Amino acid sequence: MVLWWTWGLWRAALAQPGAGSLSAGIRGASGASGPYAAAGELRGEPDRYGGISVRLGALERLDAAVFQRRLEAAIQQWRSEGRVAVWLHIPILQSQCIAPAASLGFCFHHAESYSSTLALWLGEGPSRLPGYATHQVGVAGAVFDESTRKILVVQDRNKLKNMWKFPGGLSEPGEDIGDTAVREVFEETGIKSEFRSLLSIRQQHTNPGAFGKSDMYIICRLKPCSFTINFCQHECLRCEWMDLNDLVKTENTTPITSRVASLLLYGYREGFDKIDLTMEELPAVYTGLFYKLYHKELPENYKIMTGMD
Amino acid sequence: MVLWWTWGLWRAALAQPGAGSLSAGIRGASGASGPYAAAGELRGEPDRYGGISVRLGALERLDAAVFQRRLEAAIQQWRSEGRVAVWLHIPILQSQCIAPAASLGFCFHHAESYSSTLALWLGEGPSRLPGYATHQVGVAGAVFDESTRKILVVQDRNKLKNMWKFPGGLSEPGEDIGDTAVREVFEETGIKSEFRSLLSIRQQHTNPGAFGKSDMYIICRLKPCSFTINFCQHECLRCEWMDLNDLVKTENTTPITSRVASLLLYGYREGFDKIDLTMEELPAVYTGLFYKLYHKELPENYKIMTGMD
Numbered sequence: 001m002v003l004w005w006t007w008g009l010w011r012a013a014l015a016q017p018g019a020g021s022l023s024a025g026i027r028g029a030s031g032a033s034g035p036y037a038a039a040g041e042l043r044g045e046p047d048r049y050g051g052i053s054v055r056l057g058a059l060e061r062l063d064a065a066v067f068q069r070r071l072e073a074a075i076q077q078w079r080s081e082g083r084v085a086v087w088l089h090i091p092i093l094q095s096q097c098i099a100p101a102a103s104l105g106f107c108f109h110h111a112e113s114y115s116s117t118l119a120l121w122l123g124e125g126p127s128r129l130p131g132y133a134t135h136q137v138g139v140a141g142a143v144f145d146e147s148t149r150k151i152l153v154v155q156d157r158n159k160l161k162n163m164w165k166f167p168g169g170l171s172e173p174g175e176d177i178g179d180t181a182v183r184e185v186f187e188e189t190g191i192k193s194e195f196r197s198l199l200s201i202r203q204q205h206t207n208p209g210a211f212g213k214s215d216m217y218i219i220c221r222l223k224p225c226s227f228t229i230n231f232c233q234h235e236c237l238r239c240e241w242m243d244l245n246d247l248v249k250t251e252n253t254t255p256i257t258s259r260v261a262s263l264l265l266y267g268y269r270e271g272f273d274k275i276d277l278t279m280e281e282l283p284a285v286y287t288g289l290f291y292k293l294y295h296k297e298l299p300e301n302y303k304i305m306t307g308m309d
Numbered sequence: 310m311v312l313w314w315t316w317g318l319w320r321a322a323l324a325q326p327g328a329g330s331l332s333a334g335i336r337g338a339s340g341a342s343g344p345y346a347a348a349g350e351l352r353g354e355p356d357r358y359g360g361i362s363v364r365l366g367a368l369e370r371l372d373a374a375v376f377q378r379r380l381e382a383a384i385q386q387w388r389s390e391g392r393v394a395v396w397l398h399i400p401i402l403q404s405q406c407i408a409p410a411a412s413l414g415f416c417f418h419h420a421e422s423y424s425s426t427l428a429l430w431l432g433e434g435p436s437r438l439p440g441y442a443t444h445q446v447g448v449a450g451a452v453f454d455e456s457t458r459k460i461l462v463v464q465d466r467n468k469l470k471n472m473w474k475f476p477g478g479l480s481e482p483g484e485d486i487g488d489t490a491v492r493e494v495f496e497e498t499g500i501k502s503e504f505r506s507l508l509s510i511r512q513q514h515t516n517p518g519a520f521g522k523s524d525m526y527i528i529c530r531l532k533p534c535s536f537t538i539n540f541c542q543h544e545c546l547r548c549e550w551m552d553l554n555d556l557v558k559t560e561n562t563t564p565i566t567s568r569v570a571s572l573l574l575y576g577y578r579e580g581f582d583k584i585d586l587t588m589e590e591l592p593a594v595y596t597g598l599f600y601k602l603y604h605k606e607l608p609e610n611y612k613i614m615t616g617m618d
Contacts, residue, residue, distance in 0.1 A: 064405070093411055094408070095407030095408045098407065102402055102423070103402070107401065107422050110420060111419060130445075130479060132442070132522070134444070134445055135443070135525065136441075136443055136444070163594070176514075199605075200586075202603070203485060203603075205483045209439075216525065259607075262611045263604055266611045277509075285472070291513040295509035296508075296585075
């Protein structure tokens with residue numbers, strides 16, 4: 001499906017009359033509106049995709065019925081202008097405006113902390129509005145000490161009793177994959193480590209632990225910088241430096257841990273370049289920011305060919 | 310940070326008095342509550358992490374002030390029972406209950422379609438409640454025809470004019486990575502293809518196109534099953550089968566496309582096993598479901614070692 005936002009379809013609506021104005025909303029549409037007049041002004045800001053955004057103020061309480069009348073009038077106006085969508089940004093203390101908006105066809109797009117965002121599709125056919133985040137990201141660290149062939153493993157106190165696994169946990173908002181692995185390993189085991197590579201990616205859907213959303217679970221190879229275990233008693237039942245061969249052979253482990261253990265043994269014997277996805281920072285085209293890209297290491301002579309790098 | 314839900318810390322609270330009951334909520338706490346009595350009963354269902362969940366009914370409209378009094382009394386009760394968290398699930402047409410909950414300390418955890426979920430942490434220290442989904446996932450398909458050394462590329466109609474890139478788009482909820490690649494390639498170019506491998510993963514944060522959330526962008530290697538281009542005029546300005554060498558050399562492309570083109574050239578010359586992350590289905594330990602795991606191909610003799618596979 002074509003999504004208008006990130007993967008962008010610049011709507012023809014942009015070329016329509018009135019689309020350029022910065023205050024496309026309405027004022028005083030409901031006539032006499034009593035004590036809610038000032039806060040009740042519905043002002044919309046057009047976006048470049050032919051939609052309109054309305055941000056409700058947080059300070060003055062809006063009356064639900066007045067809001068509904070104004071919103072209804074505004075929607076008529078925006079529809080006549082050829083707008084394809086309306087976004088409503090509602091501070092949590094103005095949530096009495098949500099049900100009135102819902103009765104006019106809006107539904108939740110997302111909500112977080114102290115604000116919710118509702119959307120209404122006015123364009124033709126099914127909504128082409130982009131969805132919200134669909135995945136949580138969990139990261140585990142396989143801390144492997146080449147000099148002793150030992151790997152750091154834990155047993156969960158709760159969920160996976162007696163199953164050896166790698167320490168790990170959910171990424172915090174805005175956190176890089178490698179940083180999550182290093183942080184979680186330290187919090188669970190007390191071991192300091194450095195990111196080396198990304199080893200595997202797992203995708204799982206309709207996860208109850210992810211509130212029905214999808215889950216991406218990534219295992220990284222880390223190099224230990226300290227060796228004295230001081231594990232978190234709340235989370236772990238046991239924590240050990242285990243010989244990699246033993247982890248490969250044990251049945252007391254999850255399929256994914258077992259698989260990654262075999263992968264590590266292969267890398268240990270034949271070279272980690274056989275299994276590693278290495279990380280590099282590359283520039284984003286428009287923003288000037290950098291992002292992290294992971295792929296199989298490319299020989300130097302192949303990198304030189306590359307146009308813009 | 311320890312998250313109680315997915316990465317589970319089984320709360321000590323579970324062992325406390327009253328924690329096992331299935332109707333830990335209160336009834337009639339506000340005394341005479343007029344016409345809202347029936348719908349106003351606040352009933353909570355304990356979870357195994359020491360929290361309590363309240364689901365408001367959708368049918369009978371709750372009065373905001375009555376709801377607030379009952380919620381306040383219930384929180385006192387749950388706090389005295391040692392509950393560590395309260396979850397409130399609110400149908401969109403009962404959103405008049407949101408602001409009262411917020412005034413008691415609740416904030417949005419998430420919202421989607423016709424329902425919102427608010428949470429209140431009652432435990433010690435900062436909240437250990439797990440966050441909601443943090444990433445959107447975009448997938449592009451590098452459709453490469455080994456027999457002709459041609460690669461399928463497009464130019465965006467809007468965002469990245471004159472920059473050759475691989476066709477792609479956002480994953481739909483519950484969609485596997487490879488399926489997104491195949492679907493998006495077909496929708497944008499009319500080319501049918503088959504998933505071969507995962508080539509690269511990019512992570513970017515605070516993305517405006519992702520409503521401030523993070524973005525995971527994955528490029529897959531696909532094998533073409535058809536060759537006649539019929540591209541989407543809304544999305545693409547141009548679409549071509551280009552010689553891979555030309556894509557490697559051109560400056561009219563994004564850094565990531567250029568990098569993956571070099572990677573493909575390396576794979577084409579030295580064997581795709583040098584660059585591919587192949588996909589395999591493995592069983593999830595408890596649910597009996599299968600998930601998809603991607604990593605460097607493991608030689609057969611290493612797979613045999615694996616305990617539970």
